[in-house]
Amino acid sequence: MDLTAGDIAAATRGELVGPTDAIATSMTIDSRVLLPGAGFVALRGERDGHDFVADAFARGASLAVTAVRFEASMPGATLVCVDDTMQALTDMAHLARSRVRDATVVGITGSAGKTATKDLTAAALGRTRRVHASPSSFNNEAGVPLTLIGAPDDVEVVVVEMGARFNGNIADLAVIAQPQVGVITHIGMAHAEHLGGRTGIARVKGELLEALPANGLAVLNAECDATDALARRTAARVIRVGRSATSDVRAVDVTLDGELHLSFVLESAWGTAPVVLGLRGEHQVENALEAAAVALELGVPLDDVAAGLAEARTATRRMDLVRTAGGVLVINDAYNSSPTSAAAAVRSLASLDVPGRRIAVLGEMLEIGDASDAEHEAIGALAAASGIDVLIAVGRQSERFAAGASGSRVSVLTVADRDEALEAVMREVQSGDAVLVKASRAVGLERVAESLTGAS
Ligand SMILES: Nc1ncnc2c1ncn2[C@@H]1O[C@H](COP(=O)(O)OP(=O)(O)O)[C@@H](O)[C@H]1O
Numbered sequence: 103m104d105l106t107a108g109d110i111a112a113a114t115r116g117e118l119v120g121p122t123d124a125i126a127t128s129m130t131i132d133s134r135v136l137l138p139g140a141g142f143v144a145l146r147g148e149r150d151g152h153d154f155v156a157d158a159f160a161r162g163a164s165l166a167v168t169a170v171r172f173e174a175s176m177p178g179a180t181l182v183c184v185d186d187t188m189q190a191l192t193d194m195a196h197l198a199r200s201r202v203r204d205a206t207v208v209g210i211t212g213s214a215g216k217t218a219t220k221d222l223t224a225a226a227l228g229r230t231r232r233v234h235a236s237p238s239s240f241n242n243e244a245g246v247p248l249t250l251i252g253a254p255d256d257v258e259v260v261v262v263e264m265g266a267r268f269n270g271n272i273a274d275l276a277v278i279a280q281p282q283v284g285v286i287t288h289i290g291m292a293h294a295e296h297l298g299g300r301t302g303i304a305r306v307k308g309e310l311l312e313a314l315p316a317n318g319l320a321v322l323n324a325e326c327d328a329t330d331a332l333a334r335r336t337a338a339r340v341i342r343v344g345r346s347a348t349s350d351v352r353a354v355d356v357t358l359d360g361e362l363h364l365s366f367v368l369e370s371a372w373g374t375a376p377v378v379l380g381l382r383g384e385h386q387v388e389n390a391l392e393a394a395a396v397a398l399e400l401g402v403p404l405d406d407v408a409a410g411l412a413e414a415r416t417a418t419r420r421m422d423l424v425r426t427a428g429g430v431l432v433i434n435d436a437y438n439s440s441p442t443s444a445a446a447a448v449r450s451l452a453s454l455d456v457p458g459r460r461i462a463v464l465g466e467m468l469e470i471g472d473a474s475d476a477e478h479e480a481i482g483a484l485a486a487a488s489g490i491d492v493l494i495a496v497g498r499q500s501e502r503f504a505a506g507a508s509g510s511r512v513s514v515l516t517v518a519d520r521d522e523a524l525e526a527v528m529r530e531v532q533s534g535d536a537v538l539v540k541a542s543r544a545v546g547l548e549r550v551a552e553s554l555t556g557a558s
């Protein structure tokens with residue numbers, strides 16, 4: 103939506119400096135991706151956005167929101183000067199939400215699958231509704247405001263990804279987004295360290311449900327054992343999705359093709375339809391059912407939901423599958439890792455029907471606190487139990503992965519870091535093999551996957 107300099111100054115109680123007729127046609131906090139006409143908000147994070155205000159104007163920014171008065175050094179530029187630019191971004195988000203007050207906001211949180219479910223939900227709605235969704239994984243105190251400000255004025259549904267690192271994060275985001283529909287993908291162990299284990303994770307994710315109005319809707323995963331307790335925390339109507347006959351929106355006849363694309367038959371009160379996804383891995387079933395449930399509840403015809411889901415795509419490095427010229431199938435799932443998503447990825451690798459061996463290159467799952475040793479051993483054990491042939495365990499927790507797989511027929515190699523992992527996999531891999539690469543973001547294992555596929 104367009105925000106004038108005057109709108110922004112009023113919403114943020116800021117001081118408008120320079121030409122007053124400037125209009126921001128979009129909003130960004132990153133000058134590198136700034137589109138001409140955008141407003142630039144100088145946030146103070148790891149780097150200080152104020153160092154990039156000049157760059158933003160050089161790239162065509164229409165105005166900047168800053169906590170520093172630059173008018174002497176930037177004559178002719180429109181500035182909205184505020185005390186706190188993060189607060190200003192929140193203030194602008196409140197303005198944006200009030201501009202689209204008739205739109206339905208769908209909030210999506212959970213331990214894994216937020217981005218995929220956000221993309222699936224936008225796609226399931228998109229054939230018949232004007233939808234705006236969080237760009238990439240914009241899900242924090244900056245990403246949620248930017249999502250709302252990025253919505254066009256005539257939007258009908260805004261799909262907002264919401265992430266939590268600390269208690270209270272989701273409640274704060276819900277104050278900004280005011281969702282009427284809330285989706286929780288499942289409760290796992292991501293960010294367990296800061297949140298206090300799985301109980302703490304459920305506590306913060308459930309803040310979304312507490313924020314829903316009584317005439318709102320909560321969509322929960324019947325396959326997750328935290329769901330009953332979560333359901334009690336909302337005044338909104340609750341529906342459940344899953345694979346059992348008691349779920350409100352169900353998947354039956356779930357199958358994966360040779361490239362891990364998922365298909366199933368969707369059953370619901372709105373009828374039955376075959377669904378084929380472009381997304382990979384069996385763990386996308388619940389994500390897709392949640393997306394379908396939201397769209398069906400918001401009145402999208404079942405056939406449009408199924409057709410929309412088929413077109414859905416999600417961000418890169420999530421179960422990306424590449425067949426190399428040398429005949430190796432590489433699954434790049436190195437965007438991030440957690441116990442739930444690592445288990446899902448290992449199961450997907452195990453389910454692949456390849457002539458050669460199944461090789462899992464697994465790096466550390468970060469931020470899981472006290473449970474870390476046990477969780478790494480559990481993934482090692484799962485790799486052994488599910489029929490992985492070679493486990494290349496990388497970095498700090500490699501010995502725990504190895505301990506979990508010990509005594510099995512899996513051949514385990516432990517290596518110190520990414521470079522050694524690449525050497526090991528290059529030595530091992532042969533035509534006909536499948537290789538999964540999975541670790542937390544900071545381990546940087548995408549370099550291994552991308553070297554194998556020649557993408558780097
Ligand atoms: N329901 C799920 N259960 C387990 N793993 C999942 C699920 N959905 C997605 N994943 C995996 O979790 C990782 C992150 O997925 P993504 O959709 O980006 O979630 P988020 O936004 O919550 O980080 C990917 O490896 C993906 O394959």
Ligand SMILES: [Mg+2]
Nearest residue numbers: 216217239241
């Ligand atoms: Mg995400």
